[in-house]
Amino acid sequence: MQKLAAWSVHIFTASGLLAGFMGLLAAVDGDYRMAMFWMLATLVIDGVDGTFARMANVQEVLPDVSGKQIDYVIDFFTYAILPAYLFWVAIDMPDTPRLLGSFAMLLSAAIYYGLEGMVSADGKHFVGFPVLWNMVVYVLIFVTPDLAWPLVLGFVVLLAVLHFVPILVPYPSRGGRWWVLTIVNTVAFIVLAAVNVWYYPEPVAWARWATLVTVVYYTVLTVMDTATVRRK
Template sequence: MQKFAAWSVHVFTASGLLAAFMGLLAVSVGDFRQAMLWILVALVIDGVDGTLARMARVREVLPRVSGMTIDYVIDFFSYAILPAYLFYEAFAEMAYGLRLGCCFAMLLSAALYYGIEGMVSADGKHFVGFPVMWNMVVYVLVFVVPELPPVAILLAVLAFAAMHFMPILFAYPSRGGRWWALTLLATVAFLAAAVMNVWYYPEPSPFWRGVCLVTTLYYGVLAAVDTYSAAGARVPEGRAEQP
């Protein structure tokens, strides 16, 4: 029974790839709203599978099966490749070279970030550097602020790509940390806004757009406080020197 539960968790984790594949199919036919909804489904699966894995004690029950490796494979597709493809198709009116450059920046920074050791802080409550969450960056660009000029979009993409390699601490919402209750509330509000902004696409709702921008600002403030406060999580030694 324990092995069944452990395998069930791994299958649940792997189902995130199925959701992402459905998103890929939706992008290929130009249904960006459905594609984003599938991306959100994959995000929710990724957000809860770790808790289920700990409950089922998968590392003890199935020591030769690496849930982390399964997770990395799925995450790179759903958090980097699929969002880059969505970005490429959604901004079809952008100059080809500029659009391709943005996609390349997303993919290269994500690939290099996954190769760096110490992606998680010493206390396990923070990502070190902006995590590979191009799904949410692309969501904001496509569904919340689609009117941004191409140069602003390029600068935003390059900024997030650069932040992958900076010793900035970004909170891992499900693992506690500073202002945890408020962070969980902001996360729920952000996801609710994501669903509603996708629902109202292509005309963003002023209210839900505001919720998205306010919660995004909160994450930025929290990252700044955690990074520069002496009480914040410690960046692992050597991480700041990584390229």
């Protein structure tokens, strides 16, 4: 029974790849709304599978199966490849800068995954901007669709560079400064994402502005945590 539960958790984790593939099919069909819904589904799966893994004690029950490696495979597709493709097909800009933006996402993500120490010693922060291109593309398409393309490209390049700058980005599920508020902010971001995507392409002004507030919160927290560590 323990092995069945442990395998069920791994299969649940792997289902994130199926959701990502469905997102890719939707993006190929030009259904960006459905593509993003599938992308949000992968985010939810990735957010809760670790809790299920600890409940089922998968490391001890199935020591020869690495959930972390399964996660890496799925995450690279859903957090990098799929968003880079969605950026290519859905962002309105000339072909060359659009390709450069997709390349910046893929190259920075590939190298970032090869680095040691992507998470801080206390486990409460990502070191450098984490591979969250799915959420970046969500904001660009569904929250700030009218942003001028040079600003879009500049924003993408900046985040690609920040992969390799030792800033400390909050890891919401692992505690840290203002942890409860951070969890609330994270839940709000996901709920607002569902609202913005549901009503797309009709703009929902309050939901878009509220989304930007949640992004500003993470930015402020990153600056504060990074500055605190540097002072120490």
